[in-house]
Amino acid sequence: MRTRPLKVALLGCGVVGSEVARIMTTHADDLAARIGAPVELAGVAVRRPSKVRAGIDPSLVTTDATALVKRGDIDVVVEVIGGIEPARSLITTAFEHGASVVSANKALLAQDGAALHAAAEEHGKDLYYEAAVAGAIPLIRPLRESLAGDKINRVMGIVNGTTNFILDKMDSTGAGYQEALDEATALGYAEADPTADVEGFDAAAKAAILAGIAFHTRVRLDDVYREGMTEVTAADFRSAKEMGCTIKLLAICERSKDGASVTARVHPAMIPLSHPLASVRGAYNAVFVESDAAGQLMFYGPGAGGSPTASAVLGDLVAVCRNRLNGATGPGESAYAALTVSPMGEVVTRYHISLDVADKPGVLAQVATVFAEHGVSIDTVRQQGRPDGDGEASLVVVTHRASDASLTGTVEALRKLDTVRGVASIMRVEGE
Numbered sequence: 001m002r003t004r005p006l007k008v009a010l011l012g013c014g015v016v017g018s019e020v021a022r023i024m025t026t027h028a029d030d031l032a033a034r035i036g037a038p039v040e041l042a043g044v045a046v047r048r049p050s051k052v053r054a055g056i057d058p059s060l061v062t063t064d065a066t067a068l069v070k071r072g073d074i075d076v077v078v079e080v081i082g083g084i085e086p087a088r089s090l091i092t093t094a095f096e097h098g099a100s101v102v103s104a105n106k107a108l109l110a111q112d113g114a115a116l117h118a119a120a121e122e123h124g125k126d127l128y129y130e131a132a133v134a135g136a137i138p139l140i141r142p143l144r145e146s147l148a149g150d151k152i153n154r155v156m157g158i159v160n161g162t163t164n165f166i167l168d169k170m171d172s173t174g175a176g177y178q179e180a181l182d183e184a185t186a187l188g189y190a191e192a193d194p195t196a197d198v199e200g201f202d203a204a205a206k207a208a209i210l211a212g213i214a215f216h217t218r219v220r221l222d223d224v225y226r227e228g229m230t231e232v233t234a235a236d237f238r239s240a241k242e243m244g245c246t247i248k249l250l251a252i253c254e255r256s257k258d259g260a261s262v263t264a265r266v267h268p269a270m271i272p273l274s275h276p277l278a279s280v281r282g283a284y285n286a287v288f289v290e291s292d293a294a295g296q297l298m299f300y301g302p303g304a305g306g307s308p309t310a311s312a313v314l315g316d317l318v319a320v321c322r323n324r325l326n327g328a329t330g331p332g333e334s335a336y337a338a339l340t341v342s343p344m345g346e347v348v349t350r351y352h353i354s355l356d357v358a359d360k361p362g363v364l365a366q367v368a369t370v371f372a373e374h375g376v377s378i379d380t381v382r383q384q385g386r387p388d389g390d391g392e393a394s395l396v397v398v399t400h401r402a403s404d405a406s407l408t409g410t411v412e413a414l415r416k417l418d419t420v421r422g423v424a425s426i427m428r429v430e431g432e
């Protein structure tokens with residue numbers, strides 16, 4: 001074994017960074033044996049230097065992250081500060097000064113992955129980011145390496161633990177969205193400002209990364225259709241149950257039937273209780289992958305938290321250090337397929353539409369005609385009169401597969417009918 005250590009600079013020492021430092025120290029011998037050389041924490045860049053950090057030598061702590069990545073003797077920079085800047089500049093500077101990079105930064109990778117990969121390649125360095133998607137769950141490496149000989153057709157996952165916790169609560173207790181969110185906040189699952197999670201931004205960044213790798217095509221955050229889950233109601237869960245389904249916030253990356261294009265989207269959807277993703281409870285994540293040769297695979301585990309995310313960071317650190325010792329680099333960006341990334345209108349799926357309609361003769365026929373005029377075939381219709389006898393009824397229409405554009409046209413036309421008093425909810429139905 002080489003005795004000269006590989007030097008690691010840690011950018012950020014919060015929930016994840018402090019766990020990375022702890023594991024590097026407590027598992028130092030094992031890491032050295034697995035890599036073939038010791039790894040040494042050579043510097044830790046933080047915002048608040050006065051904070052006491054157990055197990056970290058205070059002499060390693062600096063507020064000057066730029067100087068740390070410019071040192072020239074750093075082998076690997078571990079970036080766990082998140083956000084776009086200064087993370088992007090620090091990573092680029094790290095490559096320029098001879099270091100490889102391990103990052104957990106989904107927002108940055110989803111927005112600027114192509115440019116960062118290009119910078120890594122230009123300088124002959126590695127850029128690894130297993131921790132950017134679904135915490136501890138191995139996903140990037142299986143998609144990039146284990147399935148490199150297969151053809152992936154679909155990646156569908158629960159990649160946000162906060163929203164899965166909320167939806168699971170609504171499902172199991174009948175609670176409304178706000179009540180479930182309040183509980184998630186009280187238990188520390190949801191942040192004080194939960195927007196990034198509940199509006200689907202976090203999941204959309206992860207979808208962009210997964211789609212890019214799965215389909216060997218550049219998919220940016222802007223290419224991902226996004227709908228949050230704040231409008232999901234207890235009534236939606238009751239409807240889902242009547243269909244033998246539950247509701248999940250799904251990230252879905254799909255290859256089109258003709259193979260020429262792909263789509264990526266995040267939205268709440270009904271899935272059958274028999275689907276493996278339906279059984280993902282609490283704050284857990286899971287990703288269901290469908291490919292030509294392997295068939296169906298499911299990756300499951302904790303998608304957030306200091307220690308699970310640090311596990312993924314450490315795995316990348318070992319891989320990057322091994323590459324470094326071998327004078328090699330691992331796989332970089334693979335975007336050779338350059339498939340068209342299609343807009344949401346071209347997505348084809350099934351829909352569950354709940355309408356409030358006038359309860360009088362001919363209404364059902366009127367509604368059915370609107371669906372027919374837009375080429376959307378109805379699978380089932382269920383009408384329920386209201387016990388209060390207010391002359392209105394609830395009409396639930398479940399469609400066969402149709403394009404999102406056709407469904408949007410159908411709903412616009414339905415809203416114009418006098419007899420349709422309101423469109424209570426529209427939910428896609430997936431996983432059948």
Ligand code: HSE
Nearest residue numbers: 159160161162303304
């Ligand atoms: N906030 C995310 C979640 C974790 O709830 O899953 C980090 O991506």
